[in-house]
Amino acid sequence: MSEPTILVTGGTGKTGSRVAAGLAAAGAEVRIASRNPLGDKQIRFEWHDSETYGPALAGADGIYLVPPIGATDPALIVEPFLTQAVRAGVRRVVLLGSSAITDQTPGLGRLYGLVRDAVPEWAVLRPSWFMQNFVGGHPVAVGIRATGEIVTATGDGRVAFVDAEDIAAVAVRALLDPLPHNTDHVITGPETLSYAQAAAIIAEETGRLVRHESVGVAEFAALVRESGVPADYAAFLAGLDDEIRRGAEDRVTSVVPDVTGREAGSFRAFIARNWTELAADMAAEVVVLPGGSVY
Incomplete structure (x- = not known):
């Protein structure tokens, strides 16, 4: 039997x-x-x-589906693609969603049911917030470099930050396991942390003064808009911070x-492992990419 x-x-x-x-690798x-x-491994x-x-789907058995970033109702874009995928013979789809998005979330939540109904074999990955947001071009990382501040509207709310390596490991198994998962996977790291606690860990591991500043939801939405994000999406992101403040992300799962058969990586280990990249980022000019808070 050939590999998929x-x-x-x-x-x-x-x-x-x-x-x-x-x-x-598998x-x-x-x-x-x-x-x-x-x-030769990439296609337009x-x-x-x-x-x-059509060319992208030709001969494909499965899809790792990352929906279009920044779209408030991505199902409108994704549905025609999935229809064509099924006609082309795709049987398994693994969707990247978010722990912050449920089936009841207007617009974005419709993707979950769309994938479940479209294909016989599926999984919906709902990871918590990425550890990678603290390095690279994400606004959280930019704030650390520029001012030593992480600005959110999360208050003392806690998040089980998760490493993208762990999300990918779950995705690979969901795509390749002989039996389809046919379930939602809420993917978290091994502990919950407030942004103030995360800032303290970064300070301890890097020797740089880093602090968390919590602002109101309206103020945070305005800050996000100033970075070039459309107003409706900025309001959505600010609302997610408010949900964190209310405790929506204060949970740990064993997914x-x-x-995967291995433990999820800790936030401290991630920062220690990526200190070289973080230090280089502090001296680099970066471009802020909107929308990274979710995906």
Whole structure:
């Protein structure tokens, strides 16, 4: 029996690149979807250009599905793609969602039911907030570098931050396991932390003064808008911070060890492991990428 061919959308992103690497290491045929493909493993794919769907889907058995970032109702874009995928013979889809999004979340939540109904074999990954938000171009990381401050509207709310490596490991198993998972996976790290506690860990591991400043929801939405994010999406992101403040993310699950057979990585270990990158980032000029808070 030949190894499955998996189309990885968002294949150069935080999780997609790791999923692609994990699939390849497991022997699967990997096809990386990209707006600007490079190399023979990548193929041109653009959510807003349906002409790119057919070539990307040809011969694919499964899809790692990262929905279009920044769309408040991505189901409108994804549904025609999934319809074409099923017609092309795709049987399994693993969707990247968010622990902050449920079936009842207007717009974004519709994706979950869409995937469950579209294919016979599926999984919905609902990871908590990424540890990778503290490095690179995410606004949290930019604040650490620029002012030594992490500004949120989360108050003392706690989050079980999760490493994208662990999310990808769960995704690979969901894509390749002989039996389909056919379930939602709420993926978390091994402990919950407030942003103030996360800042303290960063300070301890790096020797740099880092603090958390909690602001009101309206003020935070305004700050997000100033970074270039559309007003409706900025309000959505600010609302997610408010949900954290209310305790929505204060939970730990056993999904990572249950699915992968290894423990989820801790926040402290992540910071220690990425200190070199974080230090280099502090001296670099970066571009803030909107929308990274969710995906």
